[in-house]
Amino acid sequence: MDPISARLLARHPQKIDLSLDRMRALCAALGDPQDALPPVIHVAGTNGKGSTVALLRAMAEAAGLRVHVYTSPHLVRFNERIRLAGTLIDDATLNAALDRVEAAGAAHGIGATVFEATTAAAFVAMAGVPADLALIEVGLGGSLDATNVIERPLLSVVTPVALDHAEFLGTDLAVIAGEKAGILKAGARGLIARQSEAVMAAIAVAAAGVRVPLTVMGEAFDAWADRGGLSYQDQERFLDLPAPALSGPHQIDNAGLAVAVALELDLPEAAIAEGLRTARWPGRMQRLTMGPYGETARSVDAELWLDGGHNPHAARALADTLTARQVRAPRPLALIVGMLANKDSGGFFEALKDTGAHVFTVGFEGAAADPEALATVARGHGLGATATGSVGAALDLALRLGAERVVICGSLYLAGEVLGASRETWPA
The missing domain is CATH 3.90.190.20 (Mur ligase, C-terminal domain)
Known part of the structure; x- marks a missing residue:
């Protein structure tokens, strides 16, 4: 086990307890660092979150943007979860952020879980480094996930929704979809991956409740493998792009969703193409x-x-x-x-x-x-x-x-x- 993981497990409850009360209190004690982030793309879903974020990061960085990234879990070192303006967080910066989080929790009697402490530390670290964009991946669920203290995302993204973490989210796909759609916020368009009919219906209900317009794959835009590359089409354009570097037919849909988000950000086509060619996401085929x-x-x-x-x-x-x-x-x-x-x-x-x-x-x-x-x-x-x-x-x-x-x-x-x-x- 790497030293940062050992530190967290020694000092915080490892349990998963979906609630925003502790996280809101902890962030308030820290001066609400989540409100000091650059424009946020908030990403929920069951599968494809990490791949979509990796593709988006590659596209945005190819366009010259400085990009913060928060993902989970890590594979080898805890530091993999946090990138500051494109660079993995170093031990000194991460330990300093955790020191602040733990001091604030102790001072206010807040018993944050491992994921809550991790997320708060990421926000603290990101708020201290200039960047143009923050890509924030939900840990589990959506509406009650610790990342959902972000109140004003630029865009909300929902990747494919399926069954997982049944002990926390249950086995009703419509209920799970409603939980994932809890990241949708008024004022931020929702970009939605291709979904089953039941999942899409639940997301649409959640979106209507907060008056969020949706851009849905298979309706407003689509992508498909074509002659060794990726074809993308929406209501305004057709793009002939390279195939994503990430392996597997399912990465075509992940790439299509990432392209749709990149176009919402007005990234140039050349940067989108370069991001597709260069994206890396270890541990996925x-x-x-x-x-x-x-x-x-x-x-x-x-x-x-x-x-x-x-x-x-x-x-x-x-x-x-x-x-x-x-x-x-x-x-x-x-x-x-x-x-x-x-x-x-x-x-x-x-x-x-x-x-x-x-x-x-x-x-x-x-x-x-x-x-x-x-x-x-x-x-x-x-x-x-x-x-x-x-x-x-x-x-x-x-x-x-x-x-x-x-x-x-x-x-x-x-x-x-x-x-x-x-x-x-x-x-x-």
Whole structure:
């Protein structure tokens, strides 16, 4: 565990308690730093938030803007969550911000959770550094998320909404969508990804309640893969753009949403194109070629990929990506899967059952599902599955049995452990 994460876990409750009361009190004690941020793009949703933010950051920086970014969770180092004017926050600046947050909490008797303290520290740090734009990703939900103390965003963005975090958000998609749509604020247009009918209806009701105009993918604009690139069209223009650097068919929709936001910001087409070409988002269909795992795969001319998707919607995106790759260049496929015990492993494996992959299940540090239990679930959904002791053991076995394309997947925590063991570090 990195030192910043250890500090936070030692001093703040790790529980998730969706409420804005503590966060509002904490921000008030700090002088409301969230009100001193540059124009904010607030991003909620179930899947695609991080990819959309990464694409937007690349586009805005290609246009010469200084961009703050707040995302979660991190993969290897806590500092990954906060960028100040384009640069990952350093330990000294982050510790100083946390010192201020903890002093304010102690002085006013505010027992902030880890995420609340983290978010407040991000706001404190960002308020002290000049920038042109802030991209703020919701942690969980929307209306009661700690980031929702932002009262006057420039734009509100909702990426695809699906089932996840059922223990906090429930299993009613319309209710979940209403919670995500809680970031919509009067005076800020909402840009909405392609959604199911039930989700879109709930978002529309929430938007009407605060009189927010919506720009919806599939209605006001659309994007699609075309001749190796990305075509984008709205009511005013047609753009012929490069394909996003991020892998997977689902990234076409994420890129289309990012393009729509970039056009709302009046970013030039050349910057949008450059952002699509250069965006990076580790742990999302990332090719691994270095470190112990990547080198093991390379030694037998096998591909090794890493993807942190951890719910059925993300698994369907992964299945589409793998199916497309298998059609273009068929290779024996294996999945190395580790998941948190509270995730919908059945739905995850159901989405992957037609890939033809053999599954090797693993554990990882934290509240991971038991590999034997996970393998049993995979078998119940028609997949061959073998429980193994570690990623290294799973990879060795998969390669010995003839796999030539291997994907480590199922959890961002697992993805973090894998990246931490490799030399493929988070970009500065």
